[in-house]
Amino acid sequence: SQQGEEDPQALSIQEGENATMNCSYKTSINNLQWYRQNSGRGLVHLILIRSNEREKHSGRLRVTLDTSKKSSSLLITASRAADTASYFCATDEDMRFGAGTRLTVKP
Amino acid sequence: EAGVAQSPRYKIIEKRQSVAFWCNPISGHATLYWYQQILGQGPKLLIQFQNNGVVDDSQLPKDRFSAERLKGVDSTLKIQPAKLEDSAVYLCASSTRDSPLPETQYFGPGTRLLVL
Numbered sequence: 001s002q003q004g005e006e007d008p009q010a011l012s013i014q015e016g017e018n019a020t021m022n023c024s025y026k027t028s029i030n031n032l033q034w035y036r037q038n039s040g041r042g043l044v045h046l047i048l049i050r051s052n053e054r055e056k057h058s059g060r061l062r063v064t065l066d067t068s069k070k071s072s073s074l075l076i077t078a079s080r081a082a083d084t085a086s087y088f089c090a091t092d093e094d095m096r097f098g099a100g101t102r103l104t105v106k107p
Numbered sequence: 108e109a110g111v112a113q114s115p116r117y118k119i120i121e122k123r124q125s126v127a128f129w130c131n132p133i134s135g136h137a138t139l140y141w142y143q144q145i146l147g148q149g150p151k152l153l154i155q156f157q158n159n160g161v162v163d164d165s166q167l168p169k170d171r172f173s174a175e176r177l178k179g180v181d182s183t184l185k186i187q188p189a190k191l192e193d194s195a196v197y198l199c200a201s202s203t204r205d206s207p208l209p210e211t212q213y214f215g216p217g218t219r220l221l222v223l
Contacts, residue, residue: 031210042111042198042214043150088149092210095140097149
């Protein structure tokens with residue numbers, strides 16, 4: 001079964017807007033990671049948040065983690081057309097990915 | 108440093124034929140993963156190696172799929188015989204406990220397989 005499940009499945013926004021996507025997981029974790037996949041390419045690691053952290057920033061990315069709800073969110077601020085990609089979460093428990101959120105940023 | 112290398116990048120075969128994919132991880136990375144990604148879905152872990160030992164192959168269809176990492180470096184994934192539903196991108200990734208983020212996986216570009 002999937003450990004990380006992302007939602008929404010698809011998200012379409014205008015350039016400059018913020019994009020928020022969510023991830024839910026089932027078991028206790030040590031950390032959770034977010035990855036990006038551009039069409040036809042491999043996944044690229046974006047950010048890792050540990051179970052004792054509640055929020056983490058990296059450039060235009062902000063990740064939050066709520067271990068009581070077993071959920072995480074990824075916020076991309078001031079989105080750009082180049083952010084168009086699929087975004088996946090995975091936990092260290094078994095590194096199994098959900099179906100991802102397909103983000104489209106319109107110029 | 109060089110990234111994860113995979114070959115071939117594309118492969119078209121007919122059903123019931125055999126096919127093999129090759130992966131060379133980042134130098135020094137002890138852990139190697141093979142994933143299958145069907146169009147529109149997330150990557151599905153097929154097998155995880157730690158050096159030349161198998162850590163997790165619970166989702167590997169062992170009746171037709173096999174993988175090896177004999178010397179603990181590069182790895183091959185084989186499908187024999189292939190079915191139509193094996194059409195997918197096969198991704199290889201590696202990681203190391205020695206990095207600042209040991210849990211981070213570095214992915215190769217993938218091999219796109221089409222079974223006709």
